[in-house]
Amino acid sequence: MDNTKTSQKYYIVAEDILPSAILKTAEAKEMLARGEVETVHEAVEKVGLSRSAFYKYKDGVFPFFRAVRDKIITIALLLEHRKGVLSTVLNTIAAEQGSILTIHQGIPLQGVANVTLSIETAGMVVSVDTLLQSLGLIKGVKKVELIGQE
Template sequence: MKKFLVIDSSVLPDVFEKVLTAKELLRTNSVKGISEAVKKVDISRSTFYKYKDYVFGLSEGMVGNKAILSFLLKDERGTLSSILKHLSNNNVNILTINQDLPINKIANVSITIEISKMETDIDTLIENLKVLNGVVKSELLALE
């Protein structure tokens, strides 16, 4: 049985990040083949083959189609609405919304979404949500 972990890449050897970069170069047809990709990121072919099936970006390894997002939001008109609009614009289906009462003008909100038809990857979605007006914090809690 496989066991998956989510680990901040800053604590891992840089070879894992290089494997991901090589895989992305291949996926986007930015290089002609594996030899060119590994040369570009400065790893050996054997290193690439050793890790390519075991190293994934967060959204690349996604097997399910649901995610739980957590937010800290300023208690301002339109903040939650802008998040919902952004999710809708990315073809995300909202399954549940749970919101606590604001304390010190900050509310904790969790949103469960269905992402099978999402038009971007989960990392980009979260980064785009972080910059919306009134969003203090945005993070992925779980992926199913």
């Protein structure tokens, strides 16, 4: 079998049918990228994977968002009208290496404001789903929704 870059084929496969070694490899790689661990040894120990399995799969396993580089997403948020909520949202995106392209904030009505953000995901160290989950956990964020993706 020819393993040159030009002959590589890629497949989109549902997570629930992948072997655990592949899932754990992806998890270990994400931990390393986020800086949660400093070494491969630490990462594989935390996810319960052998180093040999990690090295076997590491170059062929990556989240789907990594395969589609230079993508732009648009998200809509409903934020409480309190100091620091939008700042925390922006800092969270920056911490994950997302590049904010546009911000549109409506005037707060009845204690909440609508915010729409366009984010370039090419440099992000986490998946879009993980980012959305993180944003949803911020105190003062009432709703997070992915409304567009290029």
